[in-house]
Amino acid sequence: MSLKNTKAVIIGAGHVGSHCASALIAKCLFNEIVFIDIDVAKARSQALDLADAAIFSARDMIVRTGDYTDCKDADIIVVCVGTPPDVNRSRMDYLEETIQMVKTIIEPLKNSGFSGVLINISNPADVITHYLQEGTGFPFDRVISTSTMLDTARLKCILSSKMGLKPSLIQAFSMGEHGASQMIPWSKVVVLGRPILQLLEEQSEKYAALNLAEITELTRRAGYEIIQGKGSTEFGIGAALAELAQSIIHDEQKILPVSVLLKGQYGQNDVYASVPAIIGGNGVVEILEIPLTELEITQFTASCEEIRKNYQLVKDY
16 A cells, blocks of 8 residues: 655754654654754754664655745644743743744745644744744644643653553543643543542542642643753654644544634633644544533633733734
């Protein structure tokens, strides 16, 4: 069976961009990966290095540098511009710097003829994704962010460790902002096929030390722990991007927690926030509005208000 030609353009050839490319190569999703970066020499070196790695792939592929004309026939564009992370700075602290970088790519993207799915990774993810969608005018269902996909992975890792269970036995996700205000709908977390709140009640002795508030905070802070130790996060986000890209390229229609433009769902309008959504070949197939408890609705609403407030700051830049 022959594979159809597929192409990914990655804007930003730094730590995150290069690891995203590596993850895409490992999944054999594309036969062409193109880097665009203002640092042409660095982008070329990344492309050459990754092209070497691609030789060992099960699929023939080209990894190279290019320009915005390459966007026209791309299936996905991944935006990962920004400054290196600092453990003493929140994701919001990067807003002004990142917006200035993103401003330079808006017009080239608009004029490129691109008709695929735009995936933003740049932080603050939800705010930048909204800015990209509004600036380019691309259909909102084709402009998304990995957002809390990575937080969800971290949540599953933490629960797996604390409960002594395989991650595959845990169904859970984070919602809202990819940042400090994110929330976990504990009423919808399922472990061993049962709601976790029911499990904790039934096996209270076994899981007496499990503190859900503590796990929520550990999930929020997990990225900073990685940055403190090595200066950046890269492998996790690369894998998250590849999982999202796979659902698009193969039209898998997986349910993934991604940042999408809400239009009435969860009582929210005109805000990008992370919620469970079905992702297929054309981006967002459907936003799933799952029932939440009153407390969870309050927490999610507060997270959306934080994102909305932060998006207003963009107008000052």
